[in-house]
Amino acid sequence: MIFLSLLISLFISDPLKVTQDQNEIILGLKELQSYEDKSNQLTFADVKSPSFAANFTQKPNYKPEDYNRNSTYWVKLNFTLPEYEGNYILEFYDQTIDSINVFIRQNRGVYRKYNLGDSYPFSSKSIKHKNFDLTLDANSEYEAYIQIRNSQYADIRVAIKRIDRFIQYSLNEYFLYGIFYGMILIISLYNLLIYLAIREIKYIYYTFYILSVGFYALCIDGIAYQYLWPEQPNWNQLAYGVALYSIILWSSIFSMRFLNTKIRAPKLHKLIVAVLTARSLLFVYSLFFDPSLFRFRNLEIILLSIIFVSSIFVFRRGYKPARFFVVAYGILFLGFLMRALINWSVIPFTTFSYYSLHIGFILEMLFLTFALSDRVRILKANRDRALKRIVTQHEQNVKVINKINKGLERKVEERTKDLHEKNIELQVSNEQINKQSREIAEINSMLDLDNWKLKNNIKKIQRERLLNKNLNFSEFSEIFTTKDQCLEVLASFKWKNGYECQRCDNTKYQLNEENLARRCTKCGYNESPTAYTIFKGIKFDLPKAFFIVYAHLNEDRYTLDELAQIMNMRRNTIWDFQRKVHDEVENNGKAYLNNLLHFGYERLTNFVEVKR
Known part of the structure; x- marks a missing residue:
C-alpha cells in the first residue's frame, strides 16, 4: 500500500x-x-x-x-x-x-x-x-x-x-497607479476650488465621493497596506469595507442633491433614503459586531441601481444636466460588470479587464464633472435669457416714456400757440378783454387738469412697467389682487408649454373651472396649479404668498415683524413660508420664481389695460 x-x-x-x-x-x-x-x-x-x-x-x-x-x-x-x-x-x-x-x-x-x-x-x-x-x-x-x-x-x-x-511589470503598474491616483487628487482639488468660488455644497459632497473612490482603490490594490498602514493588519481587514460604505454614502448624498430627487422624483428619493439608512445600520453592525459581513460587496449594487434609475427618470422629465450623470453611472456599471465577469471566468484575465473598474471610476468622475459644469452652463444660459428679457422690457419702457414726452411737448406747443394768438387778439380788441380773460382762465384750468392726469398716468405706467422698482404691499396688491388671479397665473405659467400628467405623461385633461385644476383623462390624477410648487398646502391668501416671494427676491428689505404687521399675519407663518422660498432659491436659483412673477405681472397688467 x-x-x-x-x-x-x-x-x-x-x-x-x-x-x-x-x-x-x-x-x-x-x-x-x-x-x-x-x-x-x-x-x-x-x-x-x-x-x-x-x-x-x-x-x-x-x-x-x-x-x-x-x-x-x-x-x-x-x-x-x-x-x-x-x-x-x-x-x-x-x-x-x-x-x-x-x-x-x-x-x-x-x-x-x-x-x-x-x-x-x-x-x-x-x-x-x-x-x-x-x-x-x-x-x-x-x-x-x-x-x-x-x-x-x-x-x-x-x-x-x-x-x-x-x-x-511592477514599474508599469505603479506608473499607472500614479496616473490614476493623481487624476483623483486633481479632480478633487478642482471641485474643492469650485466650491470655494461659488459655495454650492454639492461640490463638497462630490469631492468626498471622489476621495472615497481613491480610498477604496488604495485598499483593494494593496497600496494603502504598503504605504498608509503597513503595521496595522487588523485595520487592513476592515479598511476596504469602510471605504466601500464611504463611496455609497457620499455617492447617494451627492446624487440626491445634484438630481434634486426630493422635488423631481419624491418617491425614488424616499426609496434612496430608506435603502441608505438600512445600509448604514448594516455598516455599523458589521464594523462593531461582525466584520465578516463586509464580504457581501454585491449589496452595493442595490443602491447604485436605484440612483441610476432615478437619474434616467429625472433626465426623461427634462432635466438636461442629468444626461452626463446617466452616462457616468452607465460606465461605472460596465466597470463593475467586467470585474464580476473576470471573477466568474466568463472573460479572460488581461491587464485591461483587470483594471476595468479603475478605468470606470476615472471615466465616471470625468463625466460627473462634466455634469456639474453642464448644470452651471445651463443656469448661466437661463440667467442670460432672463437678463435679456429685462433689458428688452427696459427698452420698451424707455420707448413708451419718450413717446409720452413727445406727445406732451406737442400739446404744450399747441397750447402755447393758442395762448399767443389769444394775447394778440386781446391786444387788438380791448372790447373783448373780459371775455377773453374768462376763456383763457377756462383753457388754463383745462390744461392744468390734462397735465395733472397725464403726469399721474405716466407715474402709474412707470410703476406698472418698471419691474426693478421695490413695490410696497399696497402697490403690489393692486396687481396681484385676488386668489383667483394668482391661481390663474400659476396655472398659465405651469402649463404654458402644454399639460403633461405627472404620473402617466398623458397630455389630455379635463379643466376644473372652480380651482383651475387639471384632471388626467387617462389615469384620473388631479393636479392643482399649486402642486409641486412652494405654494402647495399654504393656509393663507395666495397674494400674500406672492408678496413674500417678491420681498425675498428683492433682498428681504422687510423684517419678519414688519411683514407680519403689513399683511396682518402671524410671524411664524411668514417665517415657515420664507424658509420654503429660501430652499427653492438655494436648490434651483432665483430664475424660476423671477420668471413666475414676471409672467404674472405681464398677464395681469395686460388684462387691466385691455379692460380699460
Missing part, C-alpha cells in the same frame, strides 16, 4: 519545467494541483505525507463561485527553473488574501516556511511589493505546499516570472 502511494505521489508530482524563453507563467486553480480542507485541521505534516499525495488533483471545471470561504485550500506545486543570470519570483496576485503559508524546499533540501497575506505586518515581507512574492534561485528544482485561508473570495493564481519581467 505504501509503495502504491509513492507511485501515485511521483506521478502527480511530475515537476513543471520552465524553459529559458518563458519569462512568465501564470497558473490558476484550474491548472494547479489542490485540495480543499473543509475541516481546517490538516497540518503541513499531514499534506506532505506520501499517503496524502493522491488527494491533490486538478479541477479543470473550477469556477470562482465554487470557492468556499469556510475552507482551507492546499496547493502543491513542483517546478524546475532553467539557468538564468538573475533570480525568479514566485508571486500571488490577490492582495486581499488573509493568510498564505508557503512551505518550499530547493533541490530536495529542507522545507522553509514563509508567511504571506494581508493579516501579517507589511514589514514581514521578503520583497516590499504590494503583491505577495518570494525570491527563487535559477537552475533549481522546487517543491512547494501552499496553504491559503481567506474570509472572502480569493483569486488563487500563482505566477512564476523572471526578475526582469517582475521589475518591468
Whole structure:
C-alpha cells in the first residue's frame, strides 16, 4: 500500500519545467494541483505525507463561485527553473488574501516556511511589493505546499516570472497607479476650488465621493497596506469595507442633491433614503459586531441601481444636466460588470479587464464633472435669457416714456400757440378783454387738469412697467389682487408649454373651472396649479404668498415683524413660508420664481389695460 502511494505521489508530482524563453507563467486553480480542507485541521505534516499525495488533483471545471470561504485550500506545486543570470519570483496576485503559508524546499533540501497575506505586518515581507512574492534561485528544482485561508473570495493564481519581467511589470503598474491616483487628487482639488468660488455644497459632497473612490482603490490594490498602514493588519481587514460604505454614502448624498430627487422624483428619493439608512445600520453592525459581513460587496449594487434609475427618470422629465450623470453611472456599471465577469471566468484575465473598474471610476468622475459644469452652463444660459428679457422690457419702457414726452411737448406747443394768438387778439380788441380773460382762465384750468392726469398716468405706467422698482404691499396688491388671479397665473405659467400628467405623461385633461385644476383623462390624477410648487398646502391668501416671494427676491428689505404687521399675519407663518422660498432659491436659483412673477405681472397688467 505504501509503495502504491509513492507511485501515485511521483506521478502527480511530475515537476513543471520552465524553459529559458518563458519569462512568465501564470497558473490558476484550474491548472494547479489542490485540495480543499473543509475541516481546517490538516497540518503541513499531514499534506506532505506520501499517503496524502493522491488527494491533490486538478479541477479543470473550477469556477470562482465554487470557492468556499469556510475552507482551507492546499496547493502543491513542483517546478524546475532553467539557468538564468538573475533570480525568479514566485508571486500571488490577490492582495486581499488573509493568510498564505508557503512551505518550499530547493533541490530536495529542507522545507522553509514563509508567511504571506494581508493579516501579517507589511514589514514581514521578503520583497516590499504590494503583491505577495518570494525570491527563487535559477537552475533549481522546487517543491512547494501552499496553504491559503481567506474570509472572502480569493483569486488563487500563482505566477512564476523572471526578475526582469517582475521589475518591468511592477514599474508599469505603479506608473499607472500614479496616473490614476493623481487624476483623483486633481479632480478633487478642482471641485474643492469650485466650491470655494461659488459655495454650492454639492461640490463638497462630490469631492468626498471622489476621495472615497481613491480610498477604496488604495485598499483593494494593496497600496494603502504598503504605504498608509503597513503595521496595522487588523485595520487592513476592515479598511476596504469602510471605504466601500464611504463611496455609497457620499455617492447617494451627492446624487440626491445634484438630481434634486426630493422635488423631481419624491418617491425614488424616499426609496434612496430608506435603502441608505438600512445600509448604514448594516455598516455599523458589521464594523462593531461582525466584520465578516463586509464580504457581501454585491449589496452595493442595490443602491447604485436605484440612483441610476432615478437619474434616467429625472433626465426623461427634462432635466438636461442629468444626461452626463446617466452616462457616468452607465460606465461605472460596465466597470463593475467586467470585474464580476473576470471573477466568474466568463472573460479572460488581461491587464485591461483587470483594471476595468479603475478605468470606470476615472471615466465616471470625468463625466460627473462634466455634469456639474453642464448644470452651471445651463443656469448661466437661463440667467442670460432672463437678463435679456429685462433689458428688452427696459427698452420698451424707455420707448413708451419718450413717446409720452413727445406727445406732451406737442400739446404744450399747441397750447402755447393758442395762448399767443389769444394775447394778440386781446391786444387788438380791448372790447373783448373780459371775455377773453374768462376763456383763457377756462383753457388754463383745462390744461392744468390734462397735465395733472397725464403726469399721474405716466407715474402709474412707470410703476406698472418698471419691474426693478421695490413695490410696497399696497402697490403690489393692486396687481396681484385676488386668489383667483394668482391661481390663474400659476396655472398659465405651469402649463404654458402644454399639460403633461405627472404620473402617466398623458397630455389630455379635463379643466376644473372652480380651482383651475387639471384632471388626467387617462389615469384620473388631479393636479392643482399649486402642486409641486412652494405654494402647495399654504393656509393663507395666495397674494400674500406672492408678496413674500417678491420681498425675498428683492433682498428681504422687510423684517419678519414688519411683514407680519403689513399683511396682518402671524410671524411664524411668514417665517415657515420664507424658509420654503429660501430652499427653492438655494436648490434651483432665483430664475424660476423671477420668471413666475414676471409672467404674472405681464398677464395681469395686460388684462387691466385691455379692460380699460
